[in-house]
Amino acid sequence: MRRSLLLIAAAVATPAAAQDHSATDHSQMDHSQMDHSVMGDPAPEPEMDHSTMDHSMMGHSTMEMDPKPEPKAAETVDEKMEGMDHSMHHGHAMGTSTQAEDQPGNTPAPAVPSVHAADAIFGPDVMQRSRAHLLADMRFTGYSVGLDMLEYRMGDGPDGYAFEGAAWYGGDIDRAVVAYQGEGTFGESPEAVELDAYWRHAINPWFNLQLGARHDFRPDPDRTYALIGIDGLAPYWIEVEAQAFVSEKGDIHVRGSASHDMRITQKLVFEPEAEIDVALQDVPELGIGSGIEKFELSGRLRYEIERNFAPYVGFAWERKLGRSADFARTEGEDPSRFTWLAGLRFWF
Amino acid sequence: MTRHQSLDRRRFITTSGAVAAALGSSAFFPAWARNGTAGSTASALAAPGTLTGNDIALTIGDSHFATGGRAGHAVTVNGTLPAPLIRLREGQSVRLSVKNTLAEQSSIHWHGLLLPFDMDGVPGVSFPGIDPGQTFVYDFPLIQSGTYWYHSHSGMQEAMGLYGPIVVDPAGGDDSYDREHVLVLSDFSTMHPHEQLRRLKRMGGYFNEQRQTIAGLLAGEGQSLSERLEWAAMRMDPTDISDVTGATYSFLINGHGNAENWTGMFAPGERVKLRVINASSMTNFNFRIPGLSLTVVAADGLAVQPVETDEVQIAIAETYDFIVTPVEQPAYGIIAEAIDRSGQVRATLATRMGVAAPIPTIRKRPLLGMRDMGMDMSGMDMGDTLDLSQPDAGSMDHSMSMRDPSVAPGVKMGPGVATLSPMPADRLGDVPTGLEDAGHRVLTYAQLRSATPNPDARLPSRQIDVHLTANMERYMWSIDGEDFASGPDPIPFRLNERVRVNLINDTMMPHPIHLHGHFFELVTGEPGHRPRKHTVNVLPGGKASFDLTADAVGDWAFHCHMLLHMHSGMMRVVTVRDTNHQDAGQHKPGKHDMNGHDMGGEG
Numbered sequence: 035m036r037r038s039l040l041l042i043a044a045a046v047a048t049p050a051a052a053q054d055h056s057a058t059d060h061s062q063m064d065h066s067q068m069d070h071s072v073m074g075d076p077a078p079e080p081e082m083d084h085s086t087m088d089h090s091m092m093g094h095s096t097m098e099m100d101p102k103p104e105p106k107a108a109e110t111v112d113e114k115m116e117g118m119d120h121s122m123h124h125g126h127a128m129g130t131s132t133q134a135e136d137q138p139g140n141t142p143a144p145a146v147p148s149v150h151a152a153d154a155i156f157g158p159d160v161m162q163r164s165r166a167h168l169l170a171d172m173r174f175t176g177y178s179v180g181l182d183m184l185e186y187r188m189g190d191g192p193d194g195y196a197f198e199g200a201a202w203y204g205g206d207i208d209r210a211v212v213a214y215q216g217e218g219t220f221g222e223s224p225e226a227v228e229l230d231a232y233w234r235h236a237i238n239p240w241f242n243l244q245l246g247a248r249h250d251f252r253p254d255p256d257r258t259y260a261l262i263g264i265d266g267l268a269p270y271w272i273e274v275e276a277q278a279f280v281s282e283k284g285d286i287h288v289r290g291s292a293s294h295d296m297r298i299t300q301k302l303v304f305e306p307e308a309e310i311d312v313a314l315q316d317v318p319e320l321g322i323g324s325g326i327e328k329f330e331l332s333g334r335l336r337y338e339i340e341r342n343f344a345p346y347v348g349f350a351w352e353r354k355l356g357r358s359a360d361f362a363r364t365e366g367e368d369p370s371r372f373t374w375l376a377g378l379r380f381w382f
Numbered sequence: 383m384t385r386h387q388s389l390d391r392r393r394f395i396t397t398s399g400a401v402a403a404a405l406g407s408s409a410f411f412p413a414w415a416r417n418g419t420a421g422s423t424a425s426a427l428a429a430p431g432t433l434t435g436n437d438i439a440l441t442i443g444d445s446h447f448a449t450g451g452r453a454g455h456a457v458t459v460n461g462t463l464p465a466p467l468i469r470l471r472e473g474q475s476v477r478l479s480v481k482n483t484l485a486e487q488s489s490i491h492w493h494g495l496l497l498p499f500d501m502d503g504v505p506g507v508s509f510p511g512i513d514p515g516q517t518f519v520y521d522f523p524l525i526q527s528g529t530y531w532y533h534s535h536s537g538m539q540e541a542m543g544l545y546g547p548i549v550v551d552p553a554g555g556d557d558s559y560d561r562e563h564v565l566v567l568s569d570f571s572t573m574h575p576h577e578q579l580r581r582l583k584r585m586g587g588y589f590n591e592q593r594q595t596i597a598g599l600l601a602g603e604g605q606s607l608s609e610r611l612e613w614a615a616m617r618m619d620p621t622d623i624s625d626v627t628g629a630t631y632s633f634l635i636n637g638h639g640n641a642e643n644w645t646g647m648f649a650p651g652e653r654v655k656l657r658v659i660n661a662s663s664m665t666n667f668n669f670r671i672p673g674l675s676l677t678v679v680a681a682d683g684l685a686v687q688p689v690e691t692d693e694v695q696i697a698i699a700e701t702y703d704f705i706v707t708p709v710e711q712p713a714y715g716i717i718a719e720a721i722d723r724s725g726q727v728r729a730t731l732a733t734r735m736g737v738a739a740p741i742p743t744i745r746k747r748p749l750l751g752m753r754d755m756g757m758d759m760s761g762m763d764m765g766d767t768l769d770l771s772q773p774d775a776g777s778m779d780h781s782m783s784m785r786d787p788s789v790a791p792g793v794k795m796g797p798g799v800a801t802l803s804p805m806p807a808d809r810l811g812d813v814p815t816g817l818e819d820a821g822h823r824v825l826t827y828a829q830l831r832s833a834t835p836n837p838d839a840r841l842p843s844r845q846i847d848v849h850l851t852a853n854m855e856r857y858m859w860s861i862d863g864e865d866f867a868s869g870p871d872p873i874p875f876r877l878n879e880r881v882r883v884n885l886i887n888d889t890m891m892p893h894p895i896h897l898h899g900h901f902f903e904l905v906t907g908e909p910g911h912r913p914r915k916h917t918v919n920v921l922p923g924g925k926a927s928f929d930l931t932a933d934a935v936g937d938w939a940f941h942c943h944m945l946l947h948m949h950s951g952m953m954r955v956v957t958v959r960d961t962n963h964q965d966a967g968q969h970k971p972g973k974h975d976m977n978g979h980d981m982g983g984e985g
Contacts, residue, residue, distance in 0.1 A: 136909070138842035138882040144874045147957050150935040152508055155500045160510045167487070168506025171537060176580045206583070206858050206865075207797060236797035239785075239853050240617065258686055266858035267855060270614045297595045341588050342581070381584065 177203040180342070180381020183334070187217075187350065189373035194219040196350075196375070202234065209234045211244070216252070227251040232261055241266030248279055253320055257281050271295065286314040287322075303344075306333045316357060321365065323357020336379055344379045391838075412460075414564055415636035416465045418735045420647045421563040421654075425812045426848025432467045436476055440465070440490065442512075442534070443483040444521035444603045447543060447570065449632045450639035454572030456543035457484065457534065463637050464661065465532065465546025472527040472553040478520040483595040487536050490520070491898070492548065493681050493699060493941075494530035497522040499936025502898055503884070504535045507939050507955055511536060523908055527552035529657040529701040531566070538575035538718075541663035541945050543568075549657060550683075558679070559655035563646040565729065565856045567658065567696065567718045569631040569665040578626050582857040587619065589627040592724060592747040604749055606824050616784055620750040621722075622854060623815065623891060625946060626664040628725025631667065635718060635729040643738055644729040648708050654731065655679075656704045658698040658715075663945035666892060666919070667718040668817060669694050669702075671731070672742060675713055676704040678825060682915040684901065685833035692822035695721065697894035697919035699943035706731070715739035721816050721892075723747040748816030754890050755784070755921030756803020790888065793849045794863035799952075800853040802888045808922030810906040815892055827926075828906045830913035836903050838880060838931040839910070845882035845927075846873070850920060850942065850952065852889040857940065858950060865951025866941075871953035873940065875932035887920040893947065894919045895926075897956065898938040902928035917943060932958040 153161045181199035196217035202209045218224035232246025244263035248255055257357045263277030276290045293307035311327040329352075336346035351372045354362050359369035413419065414432055422432075429865035434442075440459050447463050449457035459465030470476055482488040489511050500520045505511030512518045527550045534544035547564045571578065581588045594604045600770045605613065605620065613620055638644035648654050656676075659669055670693040672674070678689045680703035688705070696702055696718075708714055712733045728741045793799060805810035811828035812818075853858045864870040875881060882905065885895055896917040903912035905927035912929070920926045941953035 136841070136905070138845040141843040141879075143844065143846065144876045144879075144959070144961050146871045146874045147959050150498055151935070151957070152510075156510050161506075164506045164510040167511075169867050169869060172865075172951060172953075174579070174583060174950060176583055178580075178584045206856060236856070239797050239800040239856070269615060269617060270611070271617060297593055299595050299597050300591050300593065341585060 040222040043239060073318045082261045106170075106248025143152075168344075174205050175203075176205075178381055182379055182381075183346075183377050184379070185346075187373040187375045189371060190368070192219050192221065194225075194373070196377075199381075207236045211246075218252075224252045225281070230261055232263070234265075240268070244277065255319060257283070257320070259287070268292075281317075283317075285317050287327075288312040289313070302335065303338060304333060304335045307331070313358070318361065321358065323359075323361055325356045325358075326354070327358040328352060328354040332375075334375070334377075334379075342381045345377070346379060347374075349374055349378045385423065407709060411637055412462045412466045415464060415638075415644070417638065417642065418645050418647065419563070421561050432469045434469045436474060438468060438476060438478045439481070440478060441481045442488045442490075442544065443541075445543070447637075448763055449570060449634060449637070450641050452570070452572050452632050454570075455574075456570075456580065457488075457539045458543050459546055462546075463543040464468050464568065464748075465544065467546065467564055468532065468548045470548065470550045472550055475521070475523045479517050480520065481510060481517040481937060482514055484539075485514055486541060487511045487513055488534055488544075488613070489518075489536045490532050490544075491532065491535040492520070492532050493896075494528070494701070495522070495548070495550075496899065496901075496934065498908065499899060499934065499938060502936075502938065503890070504939045507603050507937050508898075519927070524550050526550060528680055528682065528685075529564075529659060529703055530683050531659045531661055531699075533661065533702065535939070538579075538663070538945055538949060540661075541569075541571075541575040543570065543728060545661040547657070547659050547661075555943075558653070560652040560941055561648060562655040562657065563731075564636075565656055565658045565716065566634075566636050567660045567662060567665075567667050567669070567727075568634045568637075569626075569662045569720075570634055571630045571632070573630050575663065575945065575949075578630065579857075579949065581947055582625055582946065585854045586625075586857050587622065589625065589629045589724075590619075590621060590722075591627065591629050592621055592722065594749075594784055596947075610901075616755075617855065618755065618890065619854075620754075621747065623722035623750065624665065624720060624724065625891070625944070627722055628720055631665065631720075631725060633657075633718060633720060633725050633727035635716065635727050638727075639727065640726075640728050640741065642685060645732050645735060645738075646729070648731050648733060650709050650733065651707065654706050654708065656706060658696060658703065658704065659701045660698050662698050664698070666697045666721045666815075666894070667696060668721055669696050670717050670719075670841070671706060671714050672717065672739070673711055674706045674708055676706060676825075678830070679703045679705055681830055681913055682901070682917060684914050686913060687831040687833050687911070689825065689829050689831075690823070691829070693817060693820055694825040695817060697814075697892065697917065697943075698945075699894050699896050699917040700915075700919070711739065713737040713739045715741060715887070717742060719744060721748075723816070748818075750815070750890050750922060753809075753812075753924070754815070754922035756801070756806045756888065758805040758807035775843040776973050780857075790847070790849050790862075790886070792847055792862050793851060793888075796863060797856065798853050798858035798860050798865060799851045799863045799888070800855065801890075802849070802851075803886060803923045803925075806888075806923060806925040808906075808927070808963045810926050812921055814919065827904055827913060830904070831907065832903075832911045832914055836914065838929075840880045840931075842880045842882035842929050844879075845884060847884045847886055848873070848954075850885060850887045850889060850893050850895070852891070852947075852952075854874075854889060854891070859947040859952040860950075861952055861954050866948075866953040867951055870954065872937065872957045875930070875956060875958045877935055877958055877960040878931065878933055880929060880931050882927055882929050885918070885920045886925050887923055890922045891944075892919050892921050894943040894950065896943045897930070897940045897942070899936065900930060900932070900935045900938070902930040904928050932956075934958055935960060 058229055150161055179201040184197045187194040187196055198215035200211055200213040202211045204210055211232050213230040216224055228250050230248045232244040235243045236320035237243050242265050246261045248259040248261045259279035259281045261279055265275040268274045272292050272294050274292045279287045289311050291309040293305055297303045298304055308331050310329045313322045313324055313327045316324050332350035334346045334348035336344040338344040356368035362369045391924050442459055445456045445458040445461055456463050480490050487503050489503045497509050501520050502508040530548040531542040532546055546564050598604050631641050636644045675690050682701055695703055708731055714731045716729040717726055723744050726744050730738045787795050788803055790802045813824045813826055816867055817824045849862050851863050887893055894917050901914040901916055903914050918926050935958050938956045940956045941948045
């Protein structure tokens with residue numbers, strides 16, 4: 035667990051720290067260099083005439099300035115048209131225009147200027163910091179912690195529990211994810227406890243790539259796997275996930291799941307889910323046989339008191355197959371297990 | 383627009399004294415926004431508490447705000463929400479000293495005012511912002527008249543209450559009305575906007591409580607099963623009309639909710655001018671006054687040829703002036719309804735306090751259709767055979783794919799672009815989202831005609847396409863597929879060049895797009911008197927073109943005014959340069975040692 039948290043912490047440290055540029059001392063700026071030609075105009079337009087600015091007034095507590103811009107009445111635009119490189123269409127007859135006549139020309143776009151306009155007034159360093167601050171402010175970095183299921187299970191035999199959820203930190207494209215799940219029977223040591231830690235990278239509008247590691251604390255013996263996966267939203271609003279794992283012993287496993295939210299009312303949602311586990315080889319010490327190891331079908335009916343806080347009831351049916359079922363039988367377990375469940379889903 | 387120097391001396395009196403708010407709970411609202419205001423009349427243009435004159439002091443600070451049982455933290459100006467009404471006169475100059483008492487940086491942008499770019503108030507674009515404890519003095523002349531507003535352009539302070547109205551009276555006066563009320567529409571949530579954003583990133587439909595359900599299907603509501611399956615196949619939700627909804631918002635008129643029922647007075651037969659500003663962070667409103675015709679006389683501050691209508695969808699950041707002539711009833715309800723119908727707010731026009739008109743039942747939530755998906759089906763007989771479930775289906779006409787990069791060569795494709803409108807229709811003449819079946823007159827942009835001739839009659843020398851792109855499920859918003867934080871190039875213009883800008887909405891949500899420092903003409907109707915605006919609402923899946931004369935040198939923000947969309951990246955910088963004299967620049971950015979200069983203390 036600690037290892038995984040460190041991994042998250044490393045990912046957390048990378049986003050750009052906000053630029054601090056508070057009390058600005060303009061007296062240090064060399065305003066004599068403030069040539070208005072950076073605005074692309076050695077004879078500035080009236081509205082750009084800052085020659086009357088009294089920069090000596092700039093101090094720690096105020097950033098005063100006193101530009102005396104002339105009004106730039108829209109009506110004067112036509113007088114400033116010299117140098118335009120395209121034909122003019124003055125006197126465009128009203129009421130006779132057609133689609134064709136209204137077509138714009140093909141003048142190429144100008145180059146992107148190399149200078150930021152505000153640099154000339156407030157200084158390039160100040161504005162550089164300000165721009166960095168703006169970009170950092172508008173870059174989303176967030177987190178979420180939650181449990182999709184935290185439930186009590188009742189079936190044949192003693193009652194049990196299960197949980198599954200994830201926490202993430204990051205942006206739109208890249209996130210560090212810790213996913214956790216487990217189940218067990220009350221009074222016994224847990225049957226399964228799994229922790230996945232992976233980098234999640236958005237590869238297209240709907241799907242993400244997962245790369246990381248999985249560690250199973252239970253069953254015994256514990257195992258660590260390399261993890262590669264895909265998750266996302268398939269057509270028809272079906273949440274899907276497919277993961278492949280390679281353990282330190284070299285054994286390979288594949289897991290796939292799909293679920294869908296069926297909204298009965300605004301608050302009541304039925305979520306069926308299917309999961310399938312496949313092993314490419316026998317792993318007798320874990321009770322896993324080659325081939326389709328097991329599948330699980332479940333359904334949960336939740337009531338969203340809030341979108342992120344919903345109690346639910348439901349069922350789960352798990353069926354082990356093939357050699358895995360044989361292993362279970364030898365252990366005295368029923369390869370098929372049906373449970374009723376009640377739980378809570380929440381996230382922050 | 384001539385420059386008018388003679389200023390009304392009487393109006394200097396109230397200059398900085400209006401900070402006298404916060405003296406008691408009733409003083410929380412500035413007088414103009416207080417309940418039961420008489421509004422202003424020709425003889426007393428500036429109601430008490432209005433800020434006027436050449437020197438105006440504004441203090442940004444933290445406040446507490448409560449409405450309809452919800453209470454929370456707000457960021458305010460001079461302690462009030464909305465911020466004080468600033469009333470100026472065309473031709474005057476104004477010095478606005480803005481003091482920031484917050485613990486974080488702040489700013490004020492004068493929305494719709496034509497001014498030098500360094501007075502425009504966008505940190506990181508036009509100036510460095512106002513650091514905690516600092517005062518910035520904005521100083522510019524008023525070269526226009528009309529209804530405008532101001533708001534923070536820092537972080538998401540605007541969503542927390544930092545917005546207020548500006549009225550600029552024409553130099554020559556205006557006797558076209560007897561009484562005036564300023565109506566600031568807004569949304570207020572006790573959930574911090576960053577938290578709203580985080581939840582939306584976690585779950586795109588977090589605040590949507592009006593989705594289609596199985597219960598609805600069984601009751602025969604909404605789409606049929608086959609339509610629902612078609613939409614589900616595309617992972618599209620026809621109820622995804624607003625991101626942040628009445629689930630968390632209280633909707634406000636002049637800071638008052640339904641229960642507080644803001645009331646403005648009238649005398650029967652008076653011509654009442656309503657200056658309506660949508661200062662919401664995320665709510666487009668349908669605005670109507672049952673029982674009264676609205677005569678639209680100005681849009682975004684500029685006069686239009688009067689149009690009579692019954693309802694107007696006022697997108698975020700737009701302003702409209704209406705003349706109404708209430709006669710018969712003692713009270714009329716002013717209704718502002720969120721376009722997704724997740725809530726509405728009622729204010730009242732009344733002859734006396736204590737009377738109110740009935741609040742209409744909120745109308746049914748609309749559903750988006752094919753046209754909102756960017757499929758202009760007009761003139762096409764698709765019947766029911768169209769298979770939309772095949773993204774990028776090679777077998778179909780490419781234009782019917784919902785994500786075919788060839789329809790938008792300028793868009794950078796990636797996880798942030800879920801759809802591209804295959805056949806975007808020009809929607810400037812369309813009735814806005816959800817009002818198609820309103821059953822009465824609804825204003826369209828195409829009905830607006832400028833009252834004065836357009837100042838620049840030239841045809842554009844070129845045109846550019848600007849795609850409004852998104853992945854609504856991941857809650858990513860961008861322009862041309864690139865979000866602002868990834869540092870895209872600005873959109874360059876030559877000084878005084880005339881360019882047609884085609885805004886193409888590749889999403890299923892309307893986007894009110896605002897260009898700073900300019901007015902542009904919407905390309906609708908015959909040239910000559912096209913409506914001039916600073917903000918245009920691009921309907922879902924549609925296209926809106928405007929012709930721009932880039933007549934203001936500088937760097938200007940250009941963005942969706944849905945605050946969470948802007949903040950998520952649906953923003954660009956627009957540069958306007960005199961290219962005949964370009965590139966003397968000794969101020970190259972990014973070449974300076976960030977630590978090599980004494981920039982003052984930290985903090």
